[in-house]
Structure formats: structure tokens, C-alpha cells
Amino acid sequence: MNSVTRSVIGPVLGLWARDFRVLRREWLPFFLRTIMNPLLTVFVFTYVLPRSGQHLPVAAGAMNFATVLVPGLVAVAMVFTGVSAVALPLSIELGATREIEDRVLAPVPLYTVPMAKVAFGAFQGMLAGAAIFPIVMVLPATEVHVRVANFPLLALFLFLASWTAASLGLFLGTAVRPAQIGLMFAVILTPITFLGCVYYPWASLGPIPWLQYGVLINPLVYMSEGLRIALTPDVPHMAPIATAVMLTLLASFLTFLGVRGFVRRVVA
């Protein structure tokens, strides 16, 4: 380990320690924010509707809806965590309060601070995924078919999906002013979620080709499909290699944009 690496590790551990302290203090809001959307989605679509005799049409591959939802909702939880854990605080800290300044003045290269944010956001994304996993497994009235055949593949897609979510958060946090946060949820997060292959596998979009290809710019599509590969391989899904490559490219690109945006915001 050279001296540059060593002199960066201490400050980065400090940045994470600070974020972890704030997370521990706010664990209840974090937990509620994370589980509310998946909890209600699963409750209404896989418990209330089946129990009241209103069966949803089964998606391609003859898999039940509850099973389709599992990877999708884990991916949604990650995206919402990436935004609420990285973008929201960052937008405020970069804005009027300039709270980020003390961390920007740490004796490390400027890109270290946003990179540490992404890493911690990815960690929070994993926590969010873990928090909702029991819900999507247990609550549905119908049987859920989750089968992890390949643990390294699961680890890979969890890593790539949480990195993508956190880097999206970094990008949005540096690009969106605090006053536009509400707008961001409406015009970015809502379409990303509904068109993110969360409630249906990508393959089932075959009859609507323009949509099937249109959604390919949506990072959540690859997050959902990647987790589908790892968790519910019996549901139709994208090719593992293509999904992993796309996630890597998108996460790298979003990280690049986010770091560049961060540096532009803190150095005049």
C-alpha cells in the first residue's frame, strides 16, 4: 500500500463513520421510508387482490405475480434509497447551507468525497434490499418461487444494482437544486419505477416493441432483470452477461457525471 492510498483510507473511514452515525440516528425514518412502498405494493397486489378474487393476469412464463415482484421491489427499494440517502442530503449540503464544505476541505483528492458517498449509498441500498426481502417473501397469499442457484451471481448483481442506484443518487443530488426535489420525484423517479420492469419481466414487453426498446435507457430495468437472474431464474430474464455489462456501463457513467457535477458545485 503506497502512502497516497494510506493517506486516503483514514479520511474515507471518517466520512463513512459520519454517514453511519447519521444513519443510526435516523434508522427509523430510513426503515419506514424503505419498506412503505414495497410493503403496500405487495399487500395490495399479492394479498388483497388474490384474496378478494381479483386475479391479475399472469405475466409471460406462467409465473405468479408475487414471484415477479420480488426482484423488482428489491431493485425499487435500492433506487429509492440511492435517491433518499444520497441525492436528498447532498442536494441540501451543496445548496444554501454549504455543509459539505468541511468534508470538501479534507486532505484528499476532491473526487474522494462523492465516491465515498456512492459507496455508502450502495451499502444503504443493500440494507434496504435486505429490509424488504422478508416482506416480499412472506406476505403474499400465493406461493413465491425464489431460488438462488448461483451465489456469486447474486453477489455480483446486488453489488452492481446498489452501485447503480447510489450513483444515480449522486448524479441527481448534484444536478437537482433543493427547490426542484419534488419535481425530480414526479418526472424522474415515477417513470423510472413504472417503466423499470419491476411489475413485469422485460421479455413480457415483446408485444409492445417501441416500449421494450425504449425502456432500455432506464437503469432500473437492468437492476430488476439482474436480480431476477439471481433470485428468480425461472422467470424470463435478460442474458446475464449483457445485463452485467449494461449495469457496469450505466453505473460508471452516472458515477462519472455525479463526480464531475460535485466538483463543479464545490470549486468555483
Place this chain on the structure above:
Amino acid sequence: MSVAVRVRDITKTYPGAPPVVALAGISLDVTAGTIYGLLGPNGAGKTTTIGICTTRVCATSGTAEVAGRVLGRDDVEVRRRIGVAAQALTLDRACTVGENLYYHCRYFGMNRHDSRQRADALLERFRIADRRDALPSQLSGGLAQRAQVARAIAHHPEVLFLDEPTAGLDPQSRLALWDLVRGLRDDGITVVLTTHYMEEADRLCERVAIVDHGRILAEGTPEEIKRDAGGSSIVDVAFGGDRMAARAAVASMPGVKDVQESERGLRLVVDADGSVVPRVVSALAEYHLTDLRVTEPSLESVFIGLTGRDIRE
């Protein structure tokens, strides 16, 4: 004596339509172990100068060195050697006062034990130990500023930059902060501060640069600046009579260096020997003199003499 901050021909133009020239060429040297003041009105370029010296603003041209490291080439090492307390309150609002100090130490690579000890020592020294668990939003302005300075020196910097450290503080908190700053200087820390308070520059700073419109108008010890300005007093007079005639009456008087029209009458720059004022009074008596105010030689009178206006205008 070594130089802690060396700035040469720094300019800064913020892009935009139209571009804003914040610094039009500034050069200065700050001797290590002294308190140096940048004095000027809002928008003079003080904060931009500090921003460049603290790696947060890129100069358009010119060079700067802080603690022996070149800005723009060795920013990480500069940051390791400087402390910064910004004008706005930048304490981490999600953390308590104690945590602000503790995590700051961690950002500078100190381990947990040392960080905790350092935070405790600073809380005591800056007399904010009883507010350790308070959030920044619960602090008064004076306490928040103290906490911010405590945080800025937590990693033992060589040079401390304070941007308007006493703006908005009550007189008592201001005096307390001056004592703190002198104490830090006595510890060997070089202090560079900006202020638009004449008195602060005069009483706290060992050297002062008067800055306006992105240029340094005068530089030296407060005594040198006042002496070099020729020991002028400013006499503001208000009267009801004809201004043009009154102006003519005083302009040619011996000892009167300059006459400007002001809101309520005239502003005279006169020799500070005390002989001029009685003659001005008698000359203006027939113009219905209603008020007269004499500003003795001070940084304020120098500033008015250099720029033709008050620093607060």
C-alpha cells in the same frame, strides 16, 4: 521571518453574461505567526481571495502559495495545512457540536481515540463543552462561530482562514472571538481574516490590506496605512445654505485637501492637526451650519480618502 501565504498577481473572473471580475490583480505576503486582515466592503473580492487560498476557487491567472505548497498543483497538501471557518455557518447540521469536531478530526486521518481526545480538548478550550450534544441549529451566533473556529483548528493547521468571523455578532461575542484569535496566533498559527469592520482590522490585525473592486488600495500595519494616508481627518458638514458657494469658501482654505459633495452638505478631507476645523466652522457659519462631524485619522478615514465612500455604503 517565513511567509505563510504568498499571493502574486491573482485575478479571478467569474464567467457569465456579463462576466464578473472579482479580482483584478492581487499580490500579498502574510508573515507566519501574524494576524493579517483583508478589509473592504461586501463584494470587494475578500472572500474570493480566501477561496483561492483555500482551494475552493480556481484563480483565472496568477500564483498562490500557502504553507509552502503551490495552489492548483498541491491542493491536498494545502488542505492538510490550513483551517477554514467560512462566513456562513457550515457546521454539519445532522451532527452534534461534539460530533462536528470529532468527525472533522477523522476526515484528517486521526484515529478514533485521538479524535475523541482532541474534540474534548477543543470543547473545553472554546468553552462550549456544555453544548457538546447540542445540534448546530440550537446554538447562538456567537457559540456557533466559536464551534466553527474550534473545528477549523482541530487538525493543527499552520494557517487559519476566517471569513468575516464576527459579522452579525454582538459586541461581547466579538471581543471574545478576538481574544480567541489572538490566543491562536500566540500558539503559532498564522491567521488570515476578512472583515468590513474598521475597528476589527485596526485593533486585531498586525497587517491589513484594504481591498476594493478586486484590488489592494493600501497595505501595511494599521499605523503605516494611517500615516501614509497623510494623517487626514474627515469633516462632514451639513448646512442649509448654497452648496456651491460654501464649497468655494472652504476649498481654497489651507489644510483642506479635498472637498466632495455629500448627501446633506459637504465632506472635507483635511489635515489632522486640529487647526482646520475651527476655520471651517467660522467660514460656514453664514451658510446655516446645522451639523459637523469629525472623523479622526483611522482606517475609516483612509478608506473614505481612498474610495470616496463609506465602507458600509
